[in-house]
Amino acid sequence: MKSLSYKEGFLHRFVGFSESFPEQVAIRHLDADDDTLTYRELRIKAEASNGALTALGVLPGDKVALVLPNGVAFIAYYLAIIGRGAIPVILNCKLTPFEMNSVVSLARPALVVTTQALWVQHSEVFQPDNGVRHALVLDGGSEPSSPLPANATATSQLPRQLEPLLLPEGNPIVSVQFTYRGIGRPLAVSHRYLDLTQSSDGLHEHFHLQGVGSVHLVTLPLYAIFGLSVMMVFPLSVGATLLMTNTLLNRDLAEVLSEHQVTFACLVPDVIRYFNTRLAKRKGARLPLHPQLMIYSGGSHLPADEAEKLGTLLGCNPVLQGYGLTESMPVLVQSSIGPVHRGAMGQPINGVELRVVDAQGQDVAPGRIGELLIRGSMVIDGYNDAEDTNARFFRDGWFHSGDLVWRDDDGHVFFFCQRLRISKIKAxxxxxxxxxxxxxxxxxxxxxxxxxxxxxxxxxxxxxxxxxxxxxxxxxxxxxxxxxxxxxxxxxxxxxxxxxxxxxxx
Missing domain, CATH: 3.30.300.30 (ANL, C-terminal domain)
Incomplete structure (x- = not known):
């Protein structure tokens, strides 16, 4: 059993902020008409979502799949599932039916929470053969365009009731997600409550102080562990505002950052390249940004020149990098409060140990390339129901990442390449x-x-x-x-x- 230094996790903190700062803006959604939600209102949304789960008979320990785009509904139902003692299974809502079937058949959730359009697309997958007893179809308060079958219920058909969130005790599973390791099939990964909290706290130790009044630009998909931990768990743990948009590429990045005085933003490399091209053509004076704006890159490797270019075009510090895996959550990060190491992914956060080893498993000297090995409370013990794969990637207490890296004399880690038959396309x-x-x-x-x-x-x-x-x-x-x-x-x-x-x- 891993030793834990935390007794209260992020849901405890969120509920605390909803009581001590009830009117603080929790979510501002740039794409929605009702664009703001306070911490008190978000808690009410989560309690209403919990009421819907109660009406459908969801019990503690049941798996509930979230198949939703970024938005208020995703966050409210995620908080509700945890506050019910159930287990969220977080699935990419952009999967094809073939891909969706491959993960649902493994996860076998009792309930799926999704939109009407996604229900229509995947109705043949969300069936008892895959363990799905029922589907909750979010309809925005209107009647479905066509009648739903017996194994699906629209939210408009349920009684409107609030069900208080129960704060987790101990370190239960609060996320099941899927990843790949070059073996041709998805692998299920479970994350726990206090570990997820510790990971986000470890990141914060390297950042300018964030809290009530801070604004975090949410651009990463919340179905991925990097988005879930850095773009949702972290800001809700410190009382910050989530500035959400699914249309960032249609907006002026400088205007968004300036108008809302964003303090933290995380972008993937392809988006950074896109805005580098657009900002290079932008006319007029630079817009005033928050003096401690931090922009980080995640999802895949970002070349140093692209990081520096965005900072120059915006008139802020260069983009810094972080590193994490679905198996480990974010574990490496560059410090925004210390010297920048050009091109580095950063140093390990609190609670993380790492090694860089050669093909024989021996530690290599600084400057030499080797495989990155990681261990810590936020690193999973193994994939769910995958003994053969676990034997390959989890050995002697260390997770073998498959990433080839090197370290400088100060311990900063630099990416070299991936040796497994996996890669990142558009993050x-x-x-x-x-x-x-x-x-x-x-x-x-x-x-x-x-x-x-x-x-x-x-x-x-x-x-x-x-x-x-x-x-x-x-x-x-x-x-x-x-x-x-x-x-x-x-x-x-x-x-x-x-x-x-x-x-x-x-």
Whole structure:
């Protein structure tokens, strides 16, 4: 059992802020008409969501899947599920039905909370065969456009009642999410209440002090651990305001940061490159930003020149980096209150130990490249129901990340490359084996190999090479891949190599 130094977690703190600072703005949603929600109002929303769960018979220990976009509903239901003693299963709402089936069949949630559009898209997946007894369909207070089947209920059909949030005792599971490790299938990861709180607190030790009055720009998807911990758990733990938008790319970043005096923002590298291009064409004087604005990059590696460019264009400090995995939560971060180490991912937060080892498992000297090993209370003990995979990645108390890194003399960690057959495309995890397995479904494909080649801007580009027989075409392969896989997993180029002899296919 891991030793824990915390007795109260983030839900305790959120409830405390709702009582001591009830009128403090918790959420300001730039895309919604009713654009603000105070801490008191957010707690009421969570209690109303808990009332809906009560009406549907959700019990402590039940798994409840959240299949929702970023927004108030996601946050309210997440808090409600924890405040009920149930277990949130957090799923990417942008998955295809094929991908959704692969994770739901593993998680087997008793209830799914989703929107009407997503229910229609995935209704065949959200069924008893996958353990789903019922679906709660959020309808915004209006009647569904078509009648729902017996195993689905619209929120408008439920009695409106508030159910108080019960504060967790001990260190229960408060998140089940999925990741990939280059074995062609998703792996379930469970995070616990106090560990998630400790991870966000560890980050804060490296940041300018945040609290009531701070404004955090929420741009990362909350279904990912980086978004969940840094963009939701952290600000709600300190009484900050979540400034939410799903349309940032259609907005002027400088205006958003200036108008709302944002103190903390986290962007993925592709978004930083996008705004570097737009801001370079922006005319007029620089807008006044918060003097302690911190901008961080997460999701994948950001080249140092891109980090410095955004700071120069905005007139603020360079973008700093952090590092984490679904298995570990954020564990490395550059300090905003100390000297910047150009290009570094940072140093370990409080409670994290790391090693950099060679192929024989021996620690390497500073400046030498090796695999990053991590341990700490926020690192999981293993994947759910995956003994063979656990034996590969969890050894002697250390998690083997698969990332090759090096450290400088001050202990800052720098990314070199990923040695597993996984990569990030648009900050989303891509398992190359999964892509190959889909291509091999085509009857004329004999062998398939997916690979990554960075372009001239160090952006990862996915390519696929297949050997095939008969009249195999790129169009046929593209159609097959697009049917099952999300857009970011589709290769930019497909190369087909015809087999010269049918004997090769045997």
């Amino acid at each position: 989303q995890m891509v398992d190359l084996v999964e892509i190959e397995s889909i291509a091999l479904k085509h009857p004329d494909v004999v062998r398939a190999r997916a690979y990554i080649v960075p372009d001239h801007k160090e952006v990862n580009v996915l390519h696929l090479c297949v050997e095939g027989t008969g009249e195999l075409t790129q169009n046929a392969l593209s159609t097959l891949l697009a049917r099952d896989l999300s857009g970011f997993k589709l290769p930019k180029t497909i190369e087909i190599i015809p087999l010269k002899e049918e004997a090769h296919a045997r």
